Amino acid sequence: MRMGITITAIALAMSVQIGAAPAQDAGGEAWAIARGAQLYDKWWAVLKAPKPEDTHAAYPADGKYKADATWRCKECHGWDYKGAEGAYSKGKHFTGIKGIAGMAGGDPAAIAALLRGEAHGYTTEMIPDAELANLALFVAKGQIDPTPYVADGKSSGDAAAGKAYFEGICAGCHGLDGKKIKDADPLGAVAGNTVEMMHKVLNGQPGEAMPGLRVLDTQIAADVVAYLQTLPQ
Numbered sequence: 001m002r003m004g005i006t007i008t009a010i011a012l013a014m015s016v017q018i019g020a021a022p023a024q025d026a027g028g029e030a031w032a033i034a035r036g037a038q039l040y041d042k043w044w045a046v047l048k049a050p051k052p053e054d055t056h057a058a059y060p061a062d063g064k065y066k067a068d069a070t071w072r073c074k075e076c077h078g079w080d081y082k083g084a085e086g087a088y089s090k091g092k093h094f095t096g097i098k099g100i101a102g103m104a105g106g107d108p109a110a111i112a113a114l115l116r117g118e119a120h121g122y123t124t125e126m127i128p129d130a131e132l133a134n135l136a137l138f139v140a141k142g143q144i145d146p147t148p149y150v151a152d153g154k155s156s157g158d159a160a161a162g163k164a165y166f167e168g169i170c171a172g173c174h175g176l177d178g179k180k181i182k183d184a185d186p187l188g189a190v191a192g193n194t195v196e197m198m199h200k201v202l203n204g205q206p207g208e209a210m211p212g213l214r215v216l217d218t219q220i221a222a223d224v225v226a227y228l229q230t231l232p233q
């Protein structure tokens with residue numbers, strides 16, 4: 001937990017500077033970080049923007065994906081933010097690219113500048129400055145280390161505890177069985193990737209009115225993910 005304390009201390013020190021900057025939007029920091037995290041997931045769905053058609057220049061030529069998929073931050077840096085050192089160290093998502101975990105506690109302005117640089121190539125037409133600031137804030141202050149919440153690939157959370165949160169917060173849209181949304185896969189069928197589920201449950205689904213549980217304890221998100229993994233497929 002020493003790492004957590006260090007990040008908290010840096011985050012606190014930085015929030016003083018950020019507080020002095022002009023407001024970027026009407027939301028507070030928790031809102032901005034969750035929005036940034038949704039941009040990390042699939043920015044054009046959040047922004048209702050056209051998706052890129054070319055394959056990203058930094059994506060490996062022998063990689064398994066092409067076009068828009070290669071512009072999602074998560075495709076190169078992973079749901080666990082650990083890139084080639086995490087879940088994407090092998091398999092069809094392997095790129096060999098490092099993660100972003102090392103930038104936790106970093107300077108959001110420097111992170112935003114990095115994303116505008118030639119290697120990343122995110123233009124203002126793709127992601128406007130105010131939205132890029134949300135994304136950089138997520139990288140700097142919003143990353144969790146999901147590893148302690150994963151055991152044998154599944155959530156290590158308490159599914160029985162997660163059930164109450166699911167029924168209270170999620171079931172109105174998703175149904176008690178996770179199958180209520182038409183044209184969407186049952187939640188039980190998509191819940192297998194624990195680190196992906198942690199990201200989505202903490203931050204919400206890009207472009208949807210779905211709430212993120214970031215304002216609650218991370219353990220609660222892990223409990224909900226454990227419950228999702230028990231739902232019918």
Ligand code: HEC
Pocket residue numbers: 040056057058059060070071072073074075076077097098099100101102103111114115119120122135139
């Ligand atoms: C097509 C692949 C690709 C995509 C998509 C991508 N990046 Fe990167 N990113 C890279 C590469 C390559 C590096 C440089 C890694 C190195 O220095 O070894 C990098 C580095 C970074 C770093 C610095 C990490 C460090 O510790 O030095 C951050 C932060 C980052 N990217 C954030 C993002 C964000 C946020 C997005 C989405 C808007 C994104 N990246 C999308 C390929 C990608």
Ligand code: HEC
Pocket residue numbers: 165166169170171172173174181183184185187190197200201205208209210211213224228
């Ligand atoms: C306001 C309605 C709403 C609420 C409340 C809501 N969601 Fe969602 N959620 C959606 C919509 C809409 C989608 C997108 C479905 C689609 O088209 O794939 C979605 C997508 C998801 C996905 C991604 C599914 C996939 O195919 O990748 C997960 C996981 C998820 N929700 C879990 C939850 C959990 C857990 C909660 C409660 C903490 C929750 N949702 C609350 C509306 C909601």
